[in-house]
Amino acid sequence: xALNRNHVAMFALVAVSCFVVGCSARxxxxxxxxxxxxxxAACHGESAAGYEAVGAPAIAGLxxxxxxxxxxxxxxxxRGTHFDDIMGMRMRPMARMLMRxxxxxxxxxxxxxxxxxxxxxxxxxxxxxxxKAIYTATCVACHGADGxxxxxxxxxxxxxxxxxWYLFRQVENFRAGVRGARAGDQGGALMRPMVLQLADEQAxxxxxxxxxxxxx
Amino acid sequence: MIDRYVETLSTYAKDIDNLILLIGVLxxxxxxxxxxxxxxxxxxxxxxxxxxxxxxxxxxxxxxxWISAPHLLVLVCDVFIVVGAVKVWYEVKQQLPExxxxxxxxxxxxxxxxxxxxxxxxLGTADDIKTVDELHVEVGKVYHFKLEARDVIHSFSVPVFRxxxxxxxxxxxxxxxxxxxxxxYDIQCAEICxxxxxVMVARIVIExxxxxxxxxxxxxxITLAAANRP
Numbered sequence: 001x002a003l004n005r006n007h008v009a010m011f012a013l014v015a016v017s018c019f020v021v022g023c024s025a026r027x028x029x030x031x032x033x034x035x036x037x038x039x040x041a042a043c044h045g046e047s048a049a050g051y052e053a054v055g056a057p058a059i060a061g062l063x064x065x066x067x068x069x070x071x072x073x074x075x076x077x078x079r080g081t082h083f084d085d086i087m088g089m090r091m092r093p094m095a096r097m098l099m100r101x102x103x104x105x106x107x108x109x110x111x112x113x114x115x116x117x118x119x120x121x122x123x124x125x126x127x128x129x130x131x132k133a134i135y136t137a138t139c140v141a142c143h144g145a146d147g148x149x150x151x152x153x154x155x156x157x158x159x160x161x162x163x164x165w166y167l168f169r170q171v172e173n174f175r176a177g178v179r180g181a182r183a184g185d186q187g188g189a190l191m192r193p194m195v196l197q198l199a200d201e202q203a204x205x206x207x208x209x210x211x212x213x214x215x216x
Numbered sequence: 217m218i219d220r221y222v223e224t225l226s227t228y229a230k231d232i233d234n235l236i237l238l239i240g241v242l243x244x245x246x247x248x249x250x251x252x253x254x255x256x257x258x259x260x261x262x263x264x265x266x267x268x269x270x271x272x273x274x275x276x277x278x279x280x281x282w283i284s285a286p287h288l289l290v291l292v293c294d295v296f297i298v299v300g301a302v303k304v305w306y307e308v309k310q311q312l313p314e315x316x317x318x319x320x321x322x323x324x325x326x327x328x329x330x331x332x333x334x335x336x337x338x339l340g341t342a343d344d345i346k347t348v349d350e351l352h353v354e355v356g357k358v359y360h361f362k363l364e365a366r367d368v369i370h371s372f373s374v375p376v377f378r379x380x381x382x383x384x385x386x387x388x389x390x391x392x393x394x395x396x397x398x399x400x401y402d403i404q405c406a407e408i409c410x411x412x413x414x415v416m417v418a419r420i421v422i423e424x425x426x427x428x429x430x431x432x433x434x435x436x437x438i439t440l441a442a443a444n445r446p
Binding site for chain 2: 039042043077080081082083086089090092093094096097
């Protein structure tokens with residue numbers, strides 16, 4: 001059947017309609033993400049740059065897969081259900097407020113699209129040169145030489161967008177079993193023996209100091 | 217009557233319900249009576265053709281009686297309420313029956329966490345069981361709780377127990393309850409404590425002695441450590 005002008009016009013109309021509907025759905029999702037983020041902004045800040053006083057890390061520009069994974073872990077209790085995880089317990093009910101299908105994805109996409117706002121370092125006493133040696137020996141295989149993380153490596157976290165105080169606290173949490181010790185937390189199970197290789201608090205500070213030198 | 221809507225599952229829950237009913241009935245009676253009289257006066261003394269609405273200054277004895285007589289009757293009702301309230305306060309708050317166990321309850325933004333004493337029934341020992349979001353207790357046993365707050369003021373509320381106790385940072389507040397039935401019920405925070413207050417919920421699991429003993433054995437850190445040992 002030869003295409004006449006009417007067929008072409010109809011095809012164009014259908015194509016334009018699909019495009020408009022697709023754009024509208026995407027716009028709705030973006031709007032939903034922005035709307036949901038208003039809840040997060042109370043602690044993480046309008047620009048998602050974090051707020052140390054309430055234990056809320058910088059999250060702007062983190063990869064969507066990582067944000068989704070963490071929100072799901074908070075929701076299902078893999079994170080934020082240890083007696084000593086004070087900040088995690090503060091986060092968990094917030095994640096549980098994302099109740100509708102697609103909420104986690106929408107808010108994660110919104111945060112991932114925000115410009116990275118790396119906060120100024122607040123930890124002191126770290127030796128980045130020594131930290132580089134530790135990072136290369138212990139962390140690089142999963143988190144990568146530039147600290148961007150690796151979804152395929154059991155969701156190894158991106159580190160180069162994080163606040164130094166947050167990294168320090170998480171390493172301590174992994175060492176103490178406050179994080180990563182729940183049954184089924186495969187990434188945590190892999191991470192815990194790694195952080196136990198850091199000899200002491202100074203070693204943690206060193207490696208965090210090095211991570212902070214990794215450019216975004 | 218109230219238990220038609222929320223179960224009563226502690227030894228003192230019915231006493232508190234009765235007190236609420238007593239207050240509700242007395243206050244409700246006076247409220248309805250006052251409103252009826254109030255609207256009757258508004259309608260009866262309204263402006264009519266050839267007659268202005270009356271203004272009463274309330275200085276005459278016959279007028280004052282409308283205030284003083286109900287006032288005295290309300291004071292009599294107050295006596296009943298105060299006697300009932302003091303009785304419940306004394307029995308629930310001033311007395312601490314000998315405990316079977318003591319549990320530690322910690323409120324924080326925005327979660328409840330608990331320390332159970334474990335098989336030795338003693339807090340502060342190696343077999344203490346720490347949980348978040350779930351408090352496990354045995355039916356028919358008196359529990360003391362040591363209530364703490366990590367950050368701001370919270371209020372530990374178990375509706376089926378009719379228990380509500382503020383948790384104040386820097387203080388350890390002691391209270392008690394004795395569950396009278398099994399099941400899983402809500403724990404809430406009853407004091408506005410920040411953006412997550414509305415979702416600061418947990419569950420209390422009231423178990424039979426056998427089931428509770430099995431849970432304690434299963435969750436004991438000593439058991440868990442042995443299970444994880446290679």
